[in-house]
Amino acid sequence: MFDDNYSRRDFNRDLDDGAWSGKRLAVKIFGLAIVVGLLLFALNFMFKPFQVVDKITDPDKIINNYEEFQSIHNTLKKLDSDLKTICETPDSDAMFSQFSKASMVAQKKQYMTRWAEEYNAKSKMITRSLWKSPSLPYQENVEDFANYNCLKNGR
Numbered sequence: 001m002f003d004d005n006y007s008r009r010d011f012n013r014d015l016d017d018g019a020w021s022g023k024r025l026a027v028k029i030f031g032l033a034i035v036v037g038l039l040l041f042a043l044n045f046m047f048k049p050f051q052v053v054d055k056i057t058d059p060d061k062i063i064n065n066y067e068e069f070q071s072i073h074n075t076l077k078k079l080d081s082d083l084k085t086i087c088e089t090p091d092s093d094a095m096f097s098q099f100s101k102a103s104m105v106a107q108k109k110q111y112m113t114r115w116a117e118e119y120n121a122k123s124k125m126i127t128r129s130l131w132k133s134p135s136l137p138y139q140e141n142v143e144d145f146a147n148y149n150c151l152k153n154g155r
Contacts, residue, residue: 065122065131072119073136079112080145087150105151112148116140 086104089095096104119140122128129138142148 062131065128066133069119069122069128069132069136072115072122073140075115076112076119076140076142076145079108079115080147083108083112083145083147083150087147102151109142109148112142112145116142 083105086095086101086108089101091101123132123138
């Protein structure tokens with residue numbers, strides 16, 4: 001069963017050879033893990049455009065973008081209507097007891113400018129502008145609203 005010619009030196013040599021094969025195996029496994037990781041990274045990078053397309057064509061996002069543009073446009077129309085009401089109201093009205101007519105107009109104009117800037121910024125985003133209603137303008141200009149300059153027009 002045991003070889004009488006097998007010396008302690010032979011035993012230590014065989015033991016060292018086994019240890020080195022274990023180290024070589026660990027290096028090989030580590031190298032394989034790095035190669036697999038690099039391949040997965042490359043594959044992920046190649047499929048990124050498809051992930052973007054999925055994100056852009058998500059039905060919930062399409063509806064949200066469509067509704068958001070419509071909501072901002074309607075807000076601008078409402079602010080224009082508010083400006084008309086304020087401008088047509090006489091300066092002596094009780095509505096202007098706390099705030100002057102000019103300050104109320106300035107506030108509404110500031111809101112209109114802010115909403116128009118937000119609309120225009122979102123309209124320039126390719127992922128959002130694709131889903132905007134064709135009945136809405138590409139950009140909103142506050143000067144295009146009839147009542148934006150109502151105090152200058154003498155009303």
